[in-house]
Amino acid sequence: xxxxxxxxxxxxxxxxxxxxxxxxxxxxxxxxxxxxxxxxxxxxxxxxxxxxxxxxxxxxxxxxxxxxxxxxxxxxxxxxxxxxxxxxxxxxxxxxxxxxxxxxxxxxxxxxxxxxxxxxxxxxxxxxxxxxxxxxxxxxxxxxxxxxxxxxxxxxxxxxxxxxxxxxxxxxxxxxxxxxxxxxxxxxxxxxxxxxxxxxxxxxxxxxxxxxxxxxxxxxxxx
Numbered sequence: 001x002x003x004x005x006x007x008x009x010x011x012x013x014x015x016x017x018x019x020x021x022x023x024x025x026x027x028x029x030x031x032x033x034x035x036x037x038x039x040x041x042x043x044x045x046x047x048x049x050x051x052x053x054x055x056x057x058x059x060x061x062x063x064x065x066x067x068x069x070x071x072x073x074x075x076x077x078x079x080x081x082x083x084x085x086x087x088x089x090x091x092x093x094x095x096x097x098x099x100x101x102x103x104x105x106x107x108x109x110x111x112x113x114x115x116x117x118x119x120x121x122x123x124x125x126x127x128x129x130x131x132x133x134x135x136x137x138x139x140x141x142x143x144x145x146x147x148x149x150x151x152x153x154x155x156x157x158x159x160x161x162x163x164x165x166x167x168x169x170x171x172x173x174x175x176x177x178x179x180x181x182x183x184x185x186x187x188x189x190x191x192x193x194x195x196x197x198x199x200x201x202x203x204x205x206x207x208x209x210x211x212x213x214x215x216x217x218x219x220x221x222x223x
Contacts (some may be wrong), residue, residue: 047094
C-alpha cells in the first residue's frame with residue numbers, strides 16, 4: 001500500500017507543479033541536519049536515505065533506512081518546526097526531489113484530493129512508528145530481530161530483490177532496534193545456523209521465510 005501512496009504523491013506533484021528540483025547526493029552526503037529550518041518534503045527517486053541523530057559522544061543513532069519510492073521530512077514541512085532528525089544518502093548515489101510547503105499547499109488548493117493522499121502518507125508513517133514502539137516494549141531481542149526480518153516494510157526498511165534480503169549492517173540494525181552490535185550479531189549467527197538467513201556485507205539474505213515465520217510463532221510465547 002505505501003509504495004502506491006508514495007509513487008502517486010510523486011506523480012501528482014510532478015503533474016501539478018511547474019518545476020521539479022532533482023538533486024543527486026553521494027554516499028554519506030548530508031541532505032539536511034537536525035534543528036535546521038525545514039525546506040520542504042522529499043521524495044526518493046533512486047537510492048537510499050538514512051534517517052538518524054548525532055548523539056553527544058559523536059555517534060549516530062539510526063532510526064530507519066528508506067528507499068525509493070518513499071518520502072521523508074514531511075512532519076516538519078507542515079508543523080513548521082525545525083528538523084527533528086538528520087538525513088543523508090546511504091549506501092551509494094541517491095537522487096531525490098523536494099517540494100516546499102507553499103508548493104504543496106498550492107497544489108492542494110487546486111486539487112483538494114491531494115490533502116487526503118498526504119494524510120494517508122502521514123498515517124502510514126505513524127502506523128509504522130506505533131508498530132515499532134509496541135514491538136520494542138513487548139518483545140525480546142530475538143523476537144524483535146525475527147520480526148524486523150519478516151515485516152521489514154513495517155519498519156520502513158529497504159528490501160532487496162524479490163524481498164529476499166535487507167540492505168543493512170549489523171550496527172544499523174542494532175541502532176534501529178535498540179540493542180548492541182555484539183548482541184545482534186549473536187542472534188543473527190543463531191538464525192544463520194538454523195538455516196533461516198545468511199549475513200553478507202551490508203545485507204541480510206533471507207533463505208527460509210516460512211521457517212522464520214514458524215520460528216517466530218514458537219518464540220512469541222516468551223517475547
